[in-house]
Amino acid sequence: MNEAGANLRSVMVEVGLVNGKTAPIQLMWSNAVGGPQGPFA
Numbered sequence: 014m015n016e017a018g019a020n021l022r023s024v025m026v027e028v029g030l031v032n033g034k035t036a037p038i039q040l041m042w043s044n045a046v047g048g049p050q051g052p053f054a
Contacts, residue, residue: 023048023049024039024040024049025037025038025039025040026038026040026051038051
């Protein structure tokens with residue numbers, strides 16, 4: 014997150030919860046893509 018600086022959208026996403034609310038999720042580093050990657054298609 015330090016490397017993201019002011020651009021937290023490159024390492025964080027909001028995901029929907031079953032109760033209708035959202036929660037912030039920090040993406041993990043992926044060597045395959047050379048950066049943060051989520052488990053989404």
